[in-house]
Every structure is written in structure tokens, then in C-alpha cells.
Amino acid sequence: MSPNPVTARMELMAQQVAERVVALVLDAIDIDALLDRIDVEKLIDRVDVEKVVERVDVERIIERVDVQKIIERVDVNAIIGELDIDALVEQTELGAIIAHSTTGILSEVLDVIRAQGVGLDDFCFRWANRLVGRKVTDWPKGPPLLVEQEAPS
Amino acid sequence: MTSVPTAPPSKMTIGRQGNYAGAVSRLAAFAADVGISWGLFTAAVALLSVATQLFGGTTVSLTHHQILAIVAVAIWEFLYFSYSWAVSGKTVGMALLGLQVVTAEGGRMTARQAALRTLGLVLCFLTLGIGFLGILFQRNRRGLQDFVAGTSVVYSWDARAARLRFMSHTEFSKQRHAK
Numbered sequence: 001m002s003p004n005p006v007t008a009r010m011e012l013m014a015q016q017v018a019e020r021v022v023a024l025v026l027d028a029i030d031i032d033a034l035l036d037r038i039d040v041e042k043l044i045d046r047v048d049v050e051k052v053v054e055r056v057d058v059e060r061i062i063e064r065v066d067v068q069k070i071i072e073r074v075d076v077n078a079i080i081g082e083l084d085i086d087a088l089v090e091q092t093e094l095g096a097i098i099a100h101s102t103t104g105i106l107s108e109v110l111d112v113i114r115a116q117g118v119g120l121d122d123f124c125f126r127w128a129n130r131l132v133g134r135k136v137t138d139w140p141k142g143p144p145l146l147v148e149q150e151a152p153s
Numbered sequence: 154m155t156s157v158p159t160a161p162p163s164k165m166t167i168g169r170q171g172n173y174a175g176a177v178s179r180l181a182a183f184a185a186d187v188g189i190s191w192g193l194f195t196a197a198v199a200l201l202s203v204a205t206q207l208f209g210g211t212t213v214s215l216t217h218h219q220i221l222a223i224v225a226v227a228i229w230e231f232l233y234f235s236y237s238w239a240v241s242g243k244t245v246g247m248a249l250l251g252l253q254v255v256t257a258e259g260g261r262m263t264a265r266q267a268a269l270r271t272l273g274l275v276l277c278f279l280t281l282g283i284g285f286l287g288i289l290f291q292r293n294r295r296g297l298q299d300f301v302a303g304t305s306v307v308y309s310w311d312a313r314a315a316r317l318r319f320m321s322h323t324e325f326s327k328q329r330h331a332k
Contacts, residue, residue, distance in 0.1 A: 114178070114251045114310050121175020128176075128289040139292045142307055143259030146171030 171259065173294040174252045174306045176285075185246030190233045194226060231271050238267035243309070251310025257293070257303050266302040273298030 129136045141147045198215060206212050215222035237244040242253045242262055254270065256262050262270075277284030277297045284297030295305050 110249065110251075113181075113249075117178035117181060117250055118169060118175070118308065120177035124177055124289060125175050125294070132290065136292070140173075142172040143255060143257060143293075143305055145259030146255065146307060147259075 169308050170311070171307050171309075174308050175294060176288045178250045178252055178308075179288060179306055182244070182246040182250040182252050185249055186234070186244045187246075189245050190230055193233070194229050197229075231268075234274065235264075235267045235271040238262060238270060239264040247306075251308055252306055253309035254304050254306050257295075257299075257305050259305075259307070262302070262304055266304055270298050270302035270304055273301030276301065 125136070202212050202214065215225065234244060237247075238254050239262070241248075242255060247253065254262055254267075256266065273284075273296075280297065287296045287300070288294050293299075293305055299305055
């Protein structure tokens with residue numbers, strides 16, 4: 001600001017006028033209409049992204065990031081809890097590779113026998129109860145200590 | 154033998170660990186146990202016979218001592234089932250079929266319960282098999298032997314590992330075919 005009190009006062013007045021004018025002009029402008037008229041695609045085309053990236057010091061940004069703090073804020077247990085392990089294993093070869101190292105033809109045969117057994121168990125149980133006209137949908141699946149009990153509907 | 158005909162369906166098996174086991178698996182396990190225990194008994198008698206012939210010059214045969222044979226078989230079967238259940242909650246046949254005996258609440262069974270369950274099994278046969286019907290119709294799939302001992306039978310095999318084994322099989326088969 002000027003040391004002369006008169007010019008300083010005028011400068012202050014001019015600044016106040018300018019601020020008032022700018023506010024009035026901004027109020028008068030329809031920003032949405034203005035943005036509609038701007039060809040954003042054209043603007044983006046004109047931006048040299050490569051040049052912008054070159055000017056960014058990524059190393060410096062990374063150095064400023066406190067990774068430990070971020071890790072501490074992440075609830076790993078919640079993430080693991082949300083993971084569908086079965087789906088994950090089915091979508092990756094990892095499980096297959098791990099299992100292949102321990103698999104044997106005997107265990108595969110046993111798996112098949114057991115799985116067939118489970119299927120036949122369900123079949124017989126369903127039909128036996130159908131014969132006596134009972135619905136078994138809300139029956140417990142297992143002992144209370146081993147299976148989470150469903151709330152009665 | 155290079156291929157397994159069917160997969161353990163994930164919907165059917167995964168998540169069934171701890172569920173009440175059904176009649177077919179239990180019957181198959183029991184049949185396997187009868188075969189195994191009889192095989193062991195016969196082998197033991199044969200070994201005893203050979204040993205007595207080698208060292209004493211006489212042979213041991215239970216064919217001419219029917220009462221003794223019945224008593225010996227009864228004791229052996231009682232020991233086979235009750236000892237297996239007391240130690241791990243499963244017999245060899247049950248281990249093959251992936252089954253386990255637990256208390257009605259799902260806990261580990263005691264030696265007393267194991268002995269009672271074996272006697273309950275005898276009771277089931279004395280009722281001409283009616284005692285087994287509970288496995289088909291009762292809500293907790295418990296037979297008479299389970300009610301006598303306060304137990305129930307559940308699936309105990311690791312179906313997830315089975316699924317992985319199946320997947321590894323199909324995955325590597327695919328890779329072999331691709332080559």
C-alpha cells in the first residue's frame with residue numbers, strides 16, 4: 001500500500017469497488033451456461049499430460065506419505081472378514097497349486113465317496129420325511145456348539 | 154486310474170462340517186467297521202493259531218468252541234467300537250466316511266458315553282433295527298444308541314480341502330490337455 005495517506009485511501013476505495021464489482025459480475029454470470037459452452041474435450045486435448053507428469057516429483061510425494069500411518073488406519077480384519085475365500089480360491093490357481101502338492105488318488109477317491117454319501121444322506125432324509133408328510137426346513141443343522149443356530153422364523 | 158469321475162459339489166459339501174450326518178454315510182461307515190473289525194479279529198486268531206503251533210505244537214481254532222467264539226467276538230467288537238469312540242470320537246469306518254460322534258451339544262464324548270453307545274448299538278439290533286429309524290426321521294438324526302449315550306453324529310471331513318484337491322485335479326488336467 002502507498003505511504004501517501006490520500007493515495008492509500010484511494011487504493012483502498014478502488015479495491016473495495018473492485019471487490020464489489022467482481023461479486024456483482026460473478027452473481028450475474030450463469031456458470032452452468034458458461035460451462036456448457038466450453039468444449040471440455042478440446043481443452044483436455046490441449047493439455048500435455050506428459051509434461052504435467054514430468055513436472056510432478058513423484059518420489060518427493062511418496063517420501064511425504066506416512067505408509068505406516070495408513071496401514072494402522074486400515075482394518076485388515078474387516079477386509080479379511082469380507083473376503084469370500086471360496087470364490088477367491090475358485091478364481092485363482094493358487095489353491096489348486098497348493099493342494100496339488102498334497103493330493104493323492106486315495107484322498108480324491110475318499111472325497112468322492114464322502115460327497116456321494118452326503119448327497120445320498122440328504123436324498124434319503126428328504127424322502128423319508130416327505131413320506132410321513134413333514135417339513136424339515138427349520139430343523140437344526142447340527143449340534144449347538146458346532147453349528148450356528150438359526151433364529152426361529 | 155487317472156481321473157476322478159465326479160466332483161464334491163461345493164454347495165453340497167462346503168459348510169457341512171459339524172452338520173448332523175445322515176443314514177447312508179453312517180450305514181456305509183458301519184459296514185466298513187464291521188468288515189475291518191472282523192478282518193482284524195480273523196487275522197488275530199490266525200496269528201494266535203500260528204504262534205501256538207510254532208511254540209506249543211497245538212493249533213487254536215474257535216470253530217469247535219462256538220460259545221467261546223461268540224464271547225470273544227462280542228468282547229472284541231465292544232472294545233473296537235467303544236475304544237475308538239472314546240479315543241477320537243470315530244472308528245476307522247467313520248474316519249473313512251468323514252464322520253464323528255460328539256455329545257448332543259457338539260462337545261467331545263467321554264469314555265462312559267462311548268461304552269454306552271456301543272451297548273446302545275446292541276440294543277438297536279435287539280429291536281430288529283427299529284432303533285436306527287431315528288436317524289431317518291428324528292430332527293437331530295439320532296438313533297436309539299445316540300439317545301442312550303447322549304450323543305449325535307456329525308460330518309467332520311474338511312470339505313474345503315477336498316474342494317481344493319478336486320480343483321487342483323481339474324486345473325492340472327486342463328494344463329495337461331493344453332500341452
